[in-house]
Amino acid sequence: MATLKAHGELIGKVDVISKVKAYMSDGTILVNHGFGWKVGPALKAGVDIRTAYAHQVEFQRRALADRPAYSRWHDEIVKAAGIGNRWMLINAIEAMPEDPDGVWSTLEDHWDAPKLDLDELVGLCRTYLAMLEEANLARAQAARAEGQ
Numbered sequence: 749m750a751t752l753k754a755h756g757e758l759i760g761k762v763d764v765i766s767k768v769k770a771y772m773s774d775g776t777i778l779v780n781h782g783f784g785w786k787v788g789p790a791l792k793a794g795v796d797i798r799t800a801y802a803h804q805v806e807f808q809r810r811a812l813a814d815r816p817a818y819s820r821w822h823d824e825i826v827k828a829a830g831i832g833n834r835w836m837l838i839n840a841i842e843a844m845p846e847d848p849d850g851v852w853s854t855l856e857d858h859w860d861a862p863k864l865d866l867d868e869l870v871g872l873c874r875t876y877l878a879m880l881e882e883a884n885l886a887r888a889q890a891a892r893a894e895g896q
Contacts, residue, residue, distance in 0.1 A: 750776075750778050752772070752785060755774045756773035757773040758770060759771040762804050765822055765826070765838065766781060766834065766835060766838060767779055767780060767782075767831070768780045771804070776788075777791070777800070781835065782833070782835045783832075818883070820875050820879070821875050824872055825838060828864060829864075833859055836855065837859075840854045841872055845876050845877050845880075846873065848866060849866065852864075
């Protein structure tokens with residue numbers, strides 16, 4: 749397992765829904781999906797780590813700006829759970845987005861993080877469903893545009 753300290757100074761971190769990417773001064777990108785830091789993808793020859801980090805930050809900014817429901821989902825899920833438990837919360841909501849009580853029961857049985865109350869889970873489930881609707885609408889619009 750990789751450690752942040754072993755790779756120099758932290759240039760910056762990017763919180764994606766299901767992972768955190770850390771850009772390190774030695775040119776390494778570390779990725780944590782909730783099970784510890786692993787060495788991530790290597791940079792292409794000649795690409796500076798600061799440039800790669802700036803590109804990822806801009807990509808993330810655009811992705812969140814272009815999709816408001818996805819942006820809300822991202823912000824709420826990151827706030828609701830640290831990276832070590834986020835995967836379980838996401839999986840439970842994806843499995844039963846219309847059953848917040850079922851999500852709560854699953855987390856209550858298996859989650860060692862601070863507990864979320866049922867109202868918080870109802871909100872997360874609604875946000876997830878709105879994000880799915882937004883994505884489906886975008887796909888349908890893209891398909892119509894291609895067909896013209």
